[in-house]
Amino acid sequence: AEKASLRLKWLPQAQFAGFYVAKAKGFYEAEGIDLTINPGGPNLNAEALVASGADTFGLTGGVESHLAAVDKGMPLVAIGVSHQKTPYAFVTKPDSGIKTLADFKGKKVSTWYTGAQYTLKAMLATGGVGEGDFTLMPQSVSLNPFIDGEVDVATATLYNELNTLKSRGLTDLVLFQPDDFGITVQRDTLVTTTDTVKDKPELVQGFLTATLKGWKYALEHKAEAIDIMMKADPGMDRKHQEAMIEAIQDVMVYGKGASDGLLAIDFDSLQKQHDILLANGVMKAPVDLKAAFDPSFWDKVPAEDKKL
Amino acid sequence: MSAARASGGPAARVWQAVRLPLLTIITLAILWEGITRIFEVPASFFPPLSVVLADAASVWSYLLRSTGRTFLETVLGFLTGSAFGIFCGVVFAYSRNLERALFPLFVVSQTIPVIAFGALVIIWFGNTILSKVIIAFYVTFFPVTVNTHRGLLGCDPQKVALMKSFGAGEWTIFRKLRFPTALPVIAVALRLGISLSLIGAIVGEWFGDTVGLGVMLIQAMYTEAVPRLWAIILACGLLGSALYTVVSLFERKFIWWRQD
C-alpha cells in the first residue's frame, strides 16, 4: 500500500468523522493507501504542511484561506469542498433587540479575525451597515464575554460553539447566517499539491473515493461514526460530538452537496466568494479558480459513493 | 539547633519534609471546594474541586496515558537541553569571542515564539516524539546556559591560581574547581529547566499530536470544558511538582555545600 497522510485543520472531532470512518472501515486500504491522519492545532497551518510536502493531503481552512494560499504562491489544488454553506453564524440573545442587520448599528460585535470579519462586513454591507456603524472586536476562544453580555453579537460555528452555547442554556439565540444574505463562505477544503495531482493521480483518486465513502458511511451510521471518533480521542464529550455530526451533516448536505454529492465543487459559488475577497483586498490579484480547484477527481467518483 | 535534636527515623524525616506542603495542599483543597460551593461559583467560571476530580476520574486511563507520554517528552527534552545548555555555558565561559558572537543569537532564539512555527517544527522534525523533545529542549537550554556561564566565571581567581600552581591544565581546573563551584548556580537553572521543559513538551504536543497532556489541554480549552481544563491543570501541576522535587532531591544530595 502507498503511504500517505492527511493533515486536519484541528484536533479529532466529529467535524472530521468521514476520514476516521474511512480509515477504520478500511476504505483507504481498499484503494491501496496506507493513510495516517494527523491532527491540527492552534497556529498550525495545514496549507503550509501540505504545500511543503510534509503531508500529502489536507483538510484546510476553507475557500478563503485556500485562495489566499494560492494567491501567495503555494502549489495547492482543492479536490473537494466540504461545507457547502457558511458553517458559522452571528448570534445574539433574543433580548438584545437585534432583529435585522440594521439593528447591528451601534452594537458590539465580536468575531474571529481569521477571515470571518470579512464575511461579517460583507453581510452587514448588504443591509446598509458600514464599517464605522458598529464596534467590531476580536473574539477569543472563550464565549464568556458574550454569555456575560459584554458583547451583543458573537460568532459561532454551527457545529461547535453553537452547541456549546446551547449546553450553557442559550437555546433561543437569534442567528444571522451569511447565506441568508447572499454571502457564502465555504469552509473545510480538501487539498493536495499540484505535484501530487500530476504525479500520482491514482493516489488522489483513491483517496477521494475512499474519503467520500467514509463520509457517506459516517452520515448514514452516525452512532458508529461517533464510536470511532471517541476511540480516536477518548477525552471528548460524546454528546457534544453527536450534536456536532448533526450540524456537520447540515452544512455538508446543502446546495450542491445535497444535489450532486458530498464535497462537490460549486464554481458559481466559488466565483462569488472570490469576488468578495478581492473587493475586500484580502487578495491582491484575481486567482484562476480552474487552477485552484480541480473537480476532475470528484467527477470520477461514482454517484452512489458520494450521494446520501 | 544541635543536629541531635533534628534526628529521627527516615519515616519521621519524610513526614517532616512533607508535613507543611501537605498541609498547604489540604488547606487549598478545602478552600477551593468551600468557596466554590458556598458562593455557588458557576462551573464554567471556576468549578468545585470535586467536580474536577470526578471529571478526571471519568477519563483516568486516557489521562494517565497522556501524562506518561508528556513525562517521557519532558524528561528527554530536559536531559538533552541541560546537557546542551551546560555545554554552551562552558564554551562561552572559555571563549569570550564565541560568547560575544553567539550569545546574542541564543537570546534571539529565545524570543521566537515556537508556537508560531508549529508547521516548521513538523516539516523539520516530523510527526514524531522528536519534535516535542526538540521544543522542550529548546526552552530548557537557555537558562542552563546563562547560569552555567555565570557560575563558571564566578570562581575565586585565587583558587584558580592555586590549581595552576599544581600544574593543573584548564581541563583539570574545570573538572575539579570551576564546575563544582558553578554547580549550585547550575542547579537553580535545572530546577527552572525542568518546569520549562514540561511546558515545552506540552506546547509541542499542540503540533498535531494525538496523545499527551497538551492535546487534552487544547481540546479542553477550545471546547471550554472548564472542569476538564482544571483536571489537566492539576495533572500538569502534579507532574511538574514531582519532576521538580526529583531535581531538587538530586541537588540536595550532590550539592549540599555553601559557597564561601
Add this chain to the structure above:
Amino acid sequence: MVAAGLNIGAVLRERVLPVVLGLAVIGGIWEAAIWAFDVKPYVLPSLTAIFGATIDDLPMMLTALQATLYEAGLGYALGTAIGVALAMLMVFLPAVERGLMPVVVAINSVPVVAYTPLALIWLGIGPASKIAMVTLAVGFVILVNTLHGLKRPEEAAINLMRSFGAGPITIMAKLRVPAALPSVVNGLRVAVVRAVLIAIVSEMLGAYAGIGWVIFQATQQVDFLLVWAGVLTASVASMILYLLLVWVDRKLVWWQ
C-alpha cells in the same frame, strides 16, 4: 583622555563586531540554504523578504509592539516585585517556603497557555490577562533565582551581622540582598526574554492588539511573511531589552 577615544573603538571591536559577525554568518547560512535547497517561502522565507515585510508593515508592527511591550514590561515589573518579595518572605519564614514552594512549583508547572483561557475568562481579553500571565512566569524565575541568592551567604557572615545586633531585616538589606544580586540579575536576564515571549503567546489565544495577535491572524490567513515580520520585530525588541539588562548587570554586580 586618550582612553575615551580608544574605548569606542574597543567596544566596537570587542562587543559589536562579534555580534555583527555572528548575525552575518547565520544570515549568510540562512540565505545560502534557501538558495541552495530551493526552500519555498512558505517553509522559510529569505531574510531580505522578512525585512521587506517588516518595513512594509512597520507602523502596524510598532503599534503592536507597543501593546506587547506594555504588557511584558508591566508583567515583568510585577513579577520581579512579587518574586523578590516572596523570596524574602521565604527567607524570613522558612515555614512559608516549605509550605508554599511546592504549590508555587505546581502552579508554574502548568504552561501559561493553559491558564490563558482562564485568565481570559477572569480578566478579559484586554492587557490584564497578558500581564497576569507574564507576572506568573517572570515571578517564578525571579523567585527561584532570588531565593538561591539570598541563601548564599555563609553562616559565618550572617553571624558577623548578628554580632552587630542586626536583625533579619538588616541582615537581609546589608548582606543577603547584595550577595543575591548576581543571582537576581541572572533571573532578570532569563526572565526578560520570557516576559516578551509569554506576552506574545498569550496574545495568540485572544487579544485586541499586540505582536502575538498579529502573528495569530497572519497564520490563520496564511500570510507567512507577516508571521516572520512579527517574530523579527519581537526579537529585536527582546534583544534590546536584554542588552539593557546586561548593562544594568555590569553596573550592579561589578565586584564579581
Add this chain to the structure above:
Amino acid sequence: MPPSSTSTAMAPSSSSVSSAATAPAVAGEKPPLLELVNLWKRFGDGPAQVTAVSNVNLKIREGEFVCLVGPSGCGKSTLFNMVGGLLPADDDGSILMHGRPMADGALLGKVSFMPQRDLLFAWRNVVDNAILGLEVEGTPKAAARARALEMLPDFGLKGFEKHYPHQLSGGMRQRVALMRTFLFERDMILLDEPFGALDALTRAMMQRWLLDIWARYRRTVLFITHDIDEAIFLGDRVVVMTSRPGTIKCDEVIELPRPRDAGIVTSPEFIEIKRRLLGAIEEEARKSFVSTTGGAG
C-alpha cells in the same frame, strides 16, 4: 563522648596556678560581668560527634582583659561564638551576665566581636566594610564614614579607603576587620586572633590601640591568641584551654604592673609566667598529636 571525662577531670587537678574560683575574691560582693557555668558544645551526631567545648566554667569581671590560649582546634572560637550569642550552647550549662542567665542570642549586638576569618564583604570597599557595624546600629553613613576615614591612618590603611577586599593583602584585610570591630563600640570586646596576620610592628601598634581603648573606656576584653608573649603582655589573666574537648586547664592572673613596657618581655617574672603557661599549653597541644582518637570521639 567517652574520652571527655579524662580531660575534664584533669582540669582542676593539673592546674598548679590560681584557679578561676579564687579570682572573684578581688571583686568582692558584685556578681561578675560574665559567668560561664558548665558550658558544653557538641557538633554532629553519633560516632562522628565532636565535642568542641566541655564543662567550661569561667568568670569575667567588668573591665578585665582576659586572654584565651590553647592548642589549635581546642574550641576557643566555639567558646567565643557561644559567648557572643552566635551559637547556642548545649542545654547542659548557662551563660550569666551580671548574675542573670542569658537566653540564646541575648548578647547579640551587645559585644564587639571580631571573628577569626575577616569576613569582609566583597561588594564593600575598605571604608564601607569598616562602618558595617555602625550602619547596622543606625549611624548615618556620612558620619560613620567620617569616623572611619579618621581612623584609617592609625591602621596603616590610608590611601586604601576605596579599595575592595580582593585588592588587599592578608594583613590589610585583618586590619579592616579590626577597624570594623573597634568602630562598633561596646563594653565587651571579643577578639579572635585579631593580629595573626600582622608583622611585629604593626601588631605592636594595634596592641597599643587596643590597650588605649581598653584603659580609656574601661572595656572588658576577651582575646584569643596563639602568641603567649602577647597574651601575657596584654592580659590581666591568661586562661589556658585543654586540647579538644576544650575545657579550662588553668587560669593565671598576671600581676605585672601597668602600663607595661615592651621591654617587660625580658623580665624574669615575665619569663617565669611564660615558662609555666607554655608548659601547660604544650602538654595539651601534644595530646592532639598523640591520643588523636580522643579528638573526634
Add this chain to the structure above:
Amino acid sequence: MPPSSTSTAMAPSSSSVSSAATAPAVAGEKPPLLELVNLWKRFGDGPAQVTAVSNVNLKIREGEFVCLVGPSGCGKSTLFNMVGGLLPADDDGSILMHGRPMADGALLGKVSFMPQRDLLFAWRNVVDNAILGLEVEGTPKAAARARALEMLPDFGLKGFEKHYPHQLSGGMRQRVALMRTFLFERDMILLDEPFGALDALTRAMMQRWLLDIWARYRRTVLFITHDIDEAIFLGDRVVVMTSRPGTIKCDEVIELPRPRDAGIVTSPEFIEIKRRLLGAIEEEARKSFVSTTGGAG
C-alpha cells in the same frame, strides 16, 4: 609613582648587613636556582595605582631555605605569586631559573605553593582537599588518599578525615592547606605564612616537619612569616622587604649551625641577629603608618 624612588634608593644604602650580591660567592660557578632581576608589579591605573613590588633583585641557590619578612602589605604575597607563576610580573624585569629566563607561568606545577588564604574547597573533605595536588598530578585517588591518611596524625587531624572545611577550626584549615602543599612534592616550596594560625607547639611540630623534608630531600624553601624568631630559626637567609612599594631592604645570611635547637633563640648570636632585623623591619613598618600617602601613589 613619584615616591617609590626614595625607598628603592634606600635599599642598598641602608643595608648594613651582607647584601644579596655577596651571597652567591659560596655557590661558586653554578648559576643560582632562581634569580629575580628588577622585578616590578603595579596594580591599577592612574592615580589609584598601587606599586606592590618594585625593583626586586634576589638570588636563591638550590637547597636554600630563605625567609621573607616585611611589614604587612609590603608585597610579599605578590612577589610569591610572581615567583610561583600565578601573576605575570610587569615587563620591566625577569625571572631566571638555572640562569634561563622563564616565560610567564612557566613555573606552574614546578613548585609547591601554599597561598596565604587556605583556599580549601567547600565540597571536599579533609582528605580530599589534601590530595588535590596529587590528583592534579594524576596519582590514583586511592593511593593519594592512603598517603594523606598516613600523614593525618602528624598534622593533628586524625579523626577529622571525613570533616568538611566549614567544620574545622582556623588552625585546622591551615594545617589541611599545609598537608596539601607537602603532599605535592616539588623541589621548590613556597609557603606564605603557613603557621600564622597555629599555637606554639603545633607550630613547632610543623616546623620540624618542614625542616625534616627540607633536609632529607634538599628542597629549596621560600618562606613568608611575620615571626622574626621563626624566620631566624628556620632560615639560611632572612630577606627583609621594605614597606610598599616593596623592594629588598636587606638580606641577612644566618650563620647559626644546624640542626638548630629550640633553645637557640636565647643565644646571644640569635638575639643580635634578631635585634638587627627587627630594627630594619620596624623602620619599614613605621613608614606605612607615617608617610601613608606613599602607599597608594
